Amino acid sequence: MQFRPASPRPDSAAHIWPPIERFIELEERIGRAAAARGAVASGCYEFLRFGIKEGWACLFGGAMCALLIVTHLWYPRDFGLARYDFIFLAALAIQVVLISFKLETIEEAKTIFLFHLVGTAMEVFKTKMGSWIYPEPNFFRIGGVPLFTGFMYAAIGSYGARAWRLFDFRFTHHPPLAATILLSVAIYVNFFTHHYVTDLRYILFAATALLFGRTMIYFKVWRIYRRMPLLLGFFLVTLFIWFAENIGTFAGAWLYPSQLKGWSLVPMAKLGSWYLLMIISYVMVSVVNSPEEMRGEVGL
16 A cells, blocks of 8 residues: 555645745646556656755755865966855855745755854864864864855755655654754764763764664655665765765865875765764754654555
8 A cells, every 4th residue: 555645735845945836737747647657657757756856955065065076176276265265155155045046945044054053163173183174275264164164064954954845754663852862962972072082982873773773764755655764864865975075075175184195085984973973963953843753554
């Protein structure tokens, strides 16, 4: 059996982002045509729809990655405005454009600002400890941290908030928010304290598995809900963050000690750090969205 919502939700993606509302009727016609051609055509259409939704969810993050690449390849080094400052001002401009054209909601902008604060605070500490460096000079910075870096963390929060609405997330066996908030605070604190005392990341991994081990996430790509273990979802997003980080270091936006003599892949060990950071990001978004219990039947 397959679960189909009785009617579109009033807070569906189309209502939240007016620019895509005009495509509802066209999308419905394409969907009906695909369904009429059988299971293979329907499956291909759903896969295409999934990719489009993911691309829309990554709108801000994709814009930031493009900005890093373009400025790395073509930004004039002798220009009066430092590259890092240009990226910071461009990121602000992207935010203004997204909000002005209703491609981003005010709620998402608030989430992005919160992630910016959390990320920048950790960046200031981590660069002071020598975990990584920003090799280029600039004006808009706090200590050794250019202010554009907060937007890189904010891109993760933006993705989480947009994906939540686009895929209409539902859950079973979701842990209490109080427990997840406590876990995220412990993870964040450990990012600082492990430089002075024992690193507790393995205990935190175990706590994450204990809290979310039974949790299933349900997401609607087209007409029915699909499902996967939430921990697997965390890992897949973490993997894509690692790919994006490789783009950032290749573009010279920041460098790890192992990359100072020449670029190389970001160490795979960083996946663990990003996985824990992903937990923090998820919890922050979930506090805003309040996870809803899945009711009814779903597809495979």
